[in-house]
Amino acid sequence: MRDKLKIVTIGGGSSYTPELMEGFIKRYHELPIKEIWLVDIEEGKEKMEIVGNLAQRMWDAAGYPVKVHLTLDRREALKDADFVTTQFRVGRLYARIKDERIPFSYGMLGQETNGAGGIFKAFRTIPVILDIVNDMKELCPNAWLINFTNPSGMVTEAIIKHGKWKKCIGLCNVGVNLMIREPEALGMSQEDCIYRFAGLNHFHWHRVTDKYGNNLKDKIVQKTYEGVDMGVPVNILDIPPEREQQEVMDCIPCGYHRYYYNYDVLYQHGYEEYLRNETRAEMVKKTEDKLFELYKDPNLKEKPKLLEKRGGKNYSNAACECVSAIYNDKRHMMVVSTQNDGAISCLANDSIVEVSAYITGQGAQPIAWGEFQSAERGWLQLMKAMEECTIEAAITGNYGMALQAFMMNPCIISGHNAKQMLDEMLVAHEKYLPQFKDKIQELKAQGVYPKDPVVVDLMKNNL
Known part of the structure; x- marks a missing residue:
């Protein structure tokens, strides 16, 4: 590998880009970056120009001779x-709003990477x-492809298994946050704890012991029931x-298991947000708008x-550390x-x-x-089969x-309503689903059209 690195970020206009720049700046002593290219669509x-200018200011303030290029x-x-x-994010945050609101309009959970929303994000992203x-x-x-695009596990499987691109690693910040927060809650350092994770993206479990081999599970669980923040995503x-x-x-279990173990409570909470037009997607859109106003400030030279x-907190700890670990052959555990390849015995090697x-x-x-217990093994095999069907579709x-x-x-109530919801979501995302073109035309001829008023407004504005 060269001693002057060229790094390309696809989706460079993302609000996350300053987090990524911060991570690379912190690791410049071990990553000899010469140029960073931010890529986006028309x-x-x-947004790419706004965040790209901030990225260059960050590098200049750090005193490193790195050039940030912007291109379509x-x-x-x-x-x-x-x-x-x-x-x-194919379809930008407007697509996420549809992914969340349409399921709620059918009395089902709307979420970015779980349920119908996660499936449709995969439909748009994988091609x-x-x-x-x-x-x-x-x-x-x-080149190495470091994927942070959600649903990260399914997208990474498409890259490696179907795209035949073996030099790929998929990332998520959930495990990173757990390994930071749990030791803190126990009054321990990260170095005092030994972690093992296994499962699927946004559907994994972990085991943790201290350096003497003592199982810390019961202590961590107790803190959870005491209401202590144990790193559950915001x-x-x-x-x-x-x-x-x-x-x-x-x-x-990781935080995302709450969508399955506590479906009724999380559905009700999300449905109340939906009624107020405050789904997570809609709130993220407001936060992102504020962020880009901050990014425009020519005096801003750091991540706000x-x-x-x-x-996505600690995103850069995952993405940038992974790049550094590959480049420097760190043999660092992530x-x-x-x-x-046999790490989880109840799933196929590929x-x-x-x-x-x-x-x-x-x-x-x-x-x-090693082995999962029966319940976890059952959940895991079901979810992997669902992922495989999603990727094929x-x-x-x-x-x-x-x-x-x-x-x-499991987050979709199967039956006729599920089929109607699928049809409505296909029509809502027509612009980004060319592989379903014939079916979508058939559905439109039958009069299928979303009913949620926010989604209708987005479609009228070609969003």
Whole structure:
């Protein structure tokens, strides 16, 4: 690998970009970056210019000779890249608003990466990421692809299994936050704790001991029921699982399991937000608008505190550390989405799983988890099967396979209403679902059209 690095960020106009720049600046002594290319589409040009100017100010203030390039030409940016990071959102936040509001209008949970919203985000994203991979095969065949685009696990599986791009690692900040917050809550340091994670992205469990091998699960669980912040993402209502359920587990579920273990409570909370036009997507849109007003300030030369309200806290600790670990062959332990290769015994070896792994110059080396108990094993196999159906539907545009994914997903109440919701969401996202073109035309001819008033307004404005 070269001693002057070219890093490309696709989705460069994201509000997260200052977080990414901060992470690279902190690691400049171990990552000899020469140039960073921020790439976006025409609709994101203004935001890319705003955040790109801030990114350059951050580098200049740090005193490092790094040039930030801005472009709408992805191929120009990718040529001879060493690392490509992805953080894009097909359809922008308007698509996320549809993903959340339409399910709530059907009496079901609307969420970015779980349930119908997660499936449709995959439908929109996977064809785009595979196009990016095709460009990389031609223009930067030796580059590493570090994916942070959600749903990260499914997108990473599409890249590795279907795009045949092995030099890819998928990332998420959930594990990072847990490994920071849990030791703090116990009055311990991170170095005092030994972690093991296994599962799928936004659907993993972990085990933790102290350095003497003492299991810390019961202490962590107790803190959870005392109402202590244990690193649950800011977008999730922090209602722990039933205590009797938690006590029989030999591992600790991540925050996103609340959507499954406590569906009724989280649904009701989300539905009340929906009625107030305050779904998570709508609130994130307001926060993002404020962030870009801050980013415009020519005197701003650092990541603003408000960005932590956006979600994705410690994003750079995952993305930038992963790049550094590969470049420097650190053999550093991280939680990543990578090929299973036997780490989780109840899933296929070529499945993409989220596990603890050592990050080396050769990529992720997953750490074996061992056996899951019956309940966790059942959940995991169901969710992986649902992911596989979702990925196949995203690639082929097969309506029956999309319906299979809907009927399997635990956050979707299967039956006729689920099919109606699928149809309505296909029409709502027509602009970004060319693989479903024929089916969408058929549905429109039948008079299928979203009913939620906010979604209707977005569609009238071609958003």
